Amino acid sequence: MIRIANAPVSYGVFELARPDLVALPEGEELARWISEAGYQGIDLGPVGLLGRGADLTDRLQRYGLELAGGWIDLPFAGTGDEFERALAGLDGILDVLVAAAETGPVLAPLPTLADSGSAERKARPGGAPKLTLRGDDWARFADRVNITTARVRDRGLEPTFHHHACTYVETPEEVDALLETTDVGLTFDSGHLLIGGGDPLPDYRRWRDRINHLHLKDARTQILREALQTDDPMRSVWEKRVFVPLGEGDLAVTELVDEIIDSGYDGWLIVEQDVVPRSATEVEQAKAEQIANRDALRKWFA
Template sequence: MIRIANAPVSYGVFELARPDLVALPDGEQLARWISEAGYQGIDLGPIGLLGQGAELDERLSRHGLDLAGGWVDLPFAGEDEEFAAALAGLDRTLDVFVTAAERGQDLAPLPTLADSGSPARKARPGGAPELTLRGAAWERFADRVNRAAARVRDRGLEPTFHHHACTHVETPEEIDALLASTDVDLTFDSGHLLIGGGDPLPDYRRWRERINHLHLKDARTALLHDALAADDPMRSVWEKRVFVPLGEGDLAVDALLDEIAASGYSGWLIVEQDVVPRSTADVERAVAEQAANREALRRWFA
């Protein structure tokens, strides 16, 4: 079973948002837009955006949506005290996922673990060999990932790990190391893989048995060069609209979706098109583009 979801980040609701320039949608608006576009699920977004406890359950039910997953970044390469504090806070976040799982969804939500990155990684989207963790630093990172994954499983949930731009798991080499060093499965993100120098179709085939969550996004990698020259390269990646509607970037969308449909994958496929709206027109554009993205998927997933 494959179910199709979307995420608040597709409408500009995430940590790089510019609420000083434009009012962003609240949880109720997002749930309505995503439901009306024909999606079956929604990603969590910032904790509390969709509500918690009974409010979350009521909102999802009213809009005919299930919770698909949600970003949970931890400082896996940080100082011991920093990581310990973040790990303790993970339990509060998992309460939200437990509420959704207890709704009896056809597919349970997957807490989506990710690394918080570092200033050096945020200054170099796409990664670089000299920024890759190795030796004892990598062993400590992997051990912490395993500890966080165990914490998720202790709550009756299945974790997944998201490779992501500007973090310590970004390039294909780093993803290979993660899969070899931990027991957590992978959120395969086609757009972030393009930015990290991967090739989504062969890499999907190579990692297929460890993929338990999908983020589908398209990207224009030519814009990465311009972003690297900016004062804030990470922000520039998003504000320059590196992520574009399906079919408008470098992703071989048809070939990848053919492969996914034929591969026996079962789980959530979450469409993400990270944007940073700067005007009301940009928000309206995001609503229209996510509806178009859903229609484009009906060839494979009604």
């Protein structure tokens, strides 16, 4: 079974947002918009945005939505103290996800682990061989992923790991290393894979047995090349709209969705289109584009 979700980041609600320029939608608006667009689930977004405990479950039920997942980035490549401090806060996020899972959804939410990256990685979206962790540095990284994975499973949830731009799991080589040295499932993100130099169709086929979460996202890689020439490449990637509506970028959407279905994938497919709205008009544009993205998938998922 494949169920279709969307996420607050598609409306500009994430760490690169510009609330100094435009008011962003609150949890109630997001839940309503995503439900009205025809999605079955929603990603958690910033903890508390959609509420906690009964407030969260009530909001989801009123809009006929289920919680698809929740973002949890940790400094897997950081110092020991940095990692331990971050790990200590894990249970607070898992409490929210466990409570949502206990309401008996069709598909349980997946805690979506990711690396926090570093200043060096944020200055070079797309990655570079000299930035790849190797040897003892990678072994330490993988050990920390395994520790975190075990903590999540101890709470009765199954984790997934998101390869992501500007982090230490970004390129296909780095995804391969993650899969070889851990047993965590993979969040396959087609847009971030394009940024990291991957090829979504053959890479999906290669990793399909480990993929337990999907982020369907289109991207224009030319924007990445332009962003690398700026003083703040990471922000430039997002503000120049590297992520675009399905079918408007470099992703072979039809071929990839056909492959996903043929592979027998069972789980959440979260449509994401990270944007940084800078005006009320751009918030409305984001809302319209998520309706269009859902409509683009109706030939597969009515």
